[in-house]
Amino acid sequence: xxxxxxxxxxxxxxxxxxxxxxxxxxxxxxxxxxxxxxxxxxxxxxxxxxxxxxxxxxxxxxxxxxxxxxxxxxxxxxxxxxxxxxxxxxxxxxxxxxxxxxxxxxxxxxxxxxxxxxxxxxxxxxxxxxxxxx
Amino acid sequence: xxxxxxxxxxxxxxxxxxxxxxxxxxxxxxxxxxxxxxxxxxxxxxxxxxxxxxxxxxxxxxxxxxxxxxxxxxxxxxxxxxxxxxxxxxxxxxxxxxxxxxxxxxxxxxxxxxxxxxxxxxxxxxxxxxxxxxxx
Numbered sequence: 001x002x003x004x005x006x007x008x009x010x011x012x013x014x015x016x017x018x019x020x021x022x023x024x025x026x027x028x029x030x031x032x033x034x035x036x037x038x039x040x041x042x043x044x045x046x047x048x049x050x051x052x053x054x055x056x057x058x059x060x061x062x063x064x065x066x067x068x069x070x071x072x073x074x075x076x077x078x079x080x081x082x083x084x085x086x087x088x089x090x091x092x093x094x095x096x097x098x099x100x101x102x103x104x105x106x107x108x109x110x111x112x113x114x115x116x117x118x119x120x121x122x123x124x125x126x127x128x129x130x131x132x133x134x
Numbered sequence: 135x136x137x138x139x140x141x142x143x144x145x146x147x148x149x150x151x152x153x154x155x156x157x158x159x160x161x162x163x164x165x166x167x168x169x170x171x172x173x174x175x176x177x178x179x180x181x182x183x184x185x186x187x188x189x190x191x192x193x194x195x196x197x198x199x200x201x202x203x204x205x206x207x208x209x210x211x212x213x214x215x216x217x218x219x220x221x222x223x224x225x226x227x228x229x230x231x232x233x234x235x236x237x238x239x240x241x242x243x244x245x246x247x248x249x250x251x252x253x254x255x256x257x258x259x260x261x262x263x264x265x266x267x268x269x270x
Contacts (some may be wrong), residue, residue, distance in 0.1 A: 001200055001270060006144045009267045020256030024249035027228065030235055031245030049183075057191065 001064050004081055008060030011089060019045055045100030051115060059084065059122055066129040067084040076128055084122035091115035104121030135197055138214050142193025147221060149185025153178060173236035179231055184252070185225050190261050192217065199266045209262040218259035224251030 001011075015132040020047040065083055068074040075081075094111030097103040135143075150181050159165050166172070195215055201207040208214065226249075231244035 001268065003269055006267050006269055010264065013264060013267070016256055017260045021255050024253035027232075027249040027252075028246045030232070031242035031249075054187065054191075 004073065004078060004085060005064040008056050008063065012056040014055050015048045015056065015092065018027040019048035019053055021120045022074075024049065025053060040100050046094035047092055047096045047099060051095075053089065056088060056092075059088070062126060066126060067133050068129070068132055071133055077125065080121040084118040084125065087114040087118035087121065091118060136206075136208065138187070138211065138218060139193045139197040141218055142189050142196065145218075146186050146193065149181050149189065149225075153182040153186060154199050156181065158269075164207070169237055170233050171245040180225065191222060194265060195232065195259075198268070199263060200268065202266045209266060211260050213262040217255045217262065220251045220255035224248045224255060225257060227251065251261050 008049035017057070022041045025034065025038050026042060026045060028034060058082075066075075069076060074116065091111040094107045094114065096111075098105055098111060099109035137193035148194065158175065159171055161180060196208055202209045227244050227248035231248060235241040235245060
């Protein structure tokens with residue numbers, strides 16, 4: 001497994017653990033009022049599990065298993081994929097913190113922008129690898 | 135395909151069908167006026183996202199991710215089974231308790247049990263998968 005896939009999948013696993021933790025707090029809150037702040041964590045719960053876990057896992061696995069090139073770098077130019085990794089995680093953390101009211105609310109907008117650029121950078125990297133193996 | 139993966143994937147398929155059938159009920163004329171269906175949107179989303187999507191990922195990852203070692207190719211089988219059982223027990227408790235609580239029944243114990251079980255399932259999966267994510 002290439003280094004970037006290791007980073008993406010391990011980071012996705014961290015998002016999974018934290019996202020499930022937040023989900024557990026939200027669910028338990030419905031049964032016993034633990035803390036009035038907990039319902040504000042819902043957007044962070046969704047963000048971590050949808051983008052941080054599911055989307056990032058898909059990106060990490062795609063980077064690993066999409067067809068490689070016979071000549072030159074086997075996975076092509078890695079830089080856009082690394083950029084996607086950095087921007088996606090910056091975006092997820094920004095949206096999660098902004099959504100929970102733990103940071104400047106405008107951070108959510110810039111987080112979404114980072115996520116969109118991450119998607120574009122990853123597509124830029126992956127596009128030429130979507131081809132027949134031969 | 136190892137037995138644990140078969141259990142994960144078949145359970146995921148059951149939740150997939152269940153979620154989409156519930157989705158029909160949530161949109162169906164007079165039926166959706168039933169009190170239990172009016173409060174079932176969060177349950178529907180979690181059946182789909184946890185029961186189907188997450189469980190399918192857990193099963194396929196357990197099967198296809200790189201081997202941990204020759205002695206323990208898929209990590210700890212016990213921890214893998216624990217994640218399967220906890221995830222499904224937690225989700226089933228949620229399916230019972232969440233609409234019940236929304237309708238005013240006392241389901242605190244079930245909700246907390248569901249929360250704890252699903253959280254532990256996630257941790258078990260992460261712990262078992264982490265050592266298998268490594269550079270060749």
